[in-house]
Amino acid sequence: MTTVDPSTYEVDPGRGWIVFAGSMLSLVGVLNVVYGIAGISNSKVFVRGVEYVIGDLKTWGWLLLITGIVQIVVAFGIWAATEWGRWLGVLAAAANMFVQFMAFPARPGLGIALFFVDVIVIYGLLTYGGRDRDSLADWS
């Protein structure tokens, strides 16, 4: 690693991006768990009388709940700067994009927001996850 001029800020957005991606993934995870449970218990918060490509609200509720839990677990792997965290993070975010899309009719606004957060997570992990992972140890 090159020696940096000590008078400058040490700014490495790459390290920040990994922590940020983990935070975003856990954020999506929490919302998925909340809305997944609501979907399973058939909450009135969802748009009624909509058609899904396949399955029904209960199916997608379960899938939201499962993806949410997986995402929260994987977020810790990302914060720990592990290799599996990076790839499972990309996988979990990509899978969630699909689930958001399928469950979209029930909660349009939320679906759109979380879809793009997944994009951010994938970008961060793929662009910055591969390098500089050792320096995450002394990241502050």
Add this chain to the structure above:
Amino acid sequence: MSTTEPARAPARRSAPGDVGYQGEGWVLFAGTMLGVLCVLNLVDGIAAVSNSNFFVGQAEFVFSDLKTWGWVLIVVGVIQGVTSIGVFLRWGGIRWVGVAIAGLNSIAQLIFMPAYPLWGLALFTLDVLVMYGLIAYGGPRR
């Protein structure tokens, strides 16, 4: 990265275009956005607690009701105001308080969305920007 602690150099005025300059800008931006969020959440929260008509009538939330979420917004707004000041004054550790409160607010905004559609999305976006600025650039000067 040099292992020796650099002699505490006097804070250098960074030139525009420096990476350091950019990081500084992001932190100030995050602080400013926290201030904006504070004001907007306070207005929203007070309106919700007093059951104002400008919210969607009979909105259903994933849990709890309009009044509860109004109080949540007020509390979050106050914390955001204090955090915003802290970010400007560079209190130690304030960065993680900012990340936490922005994260909480992003969840609250999405849950609040049935009462005030689209608005929730806008504030959610601001929260994400705040979290990025503070996480990526909010570290202590080295």
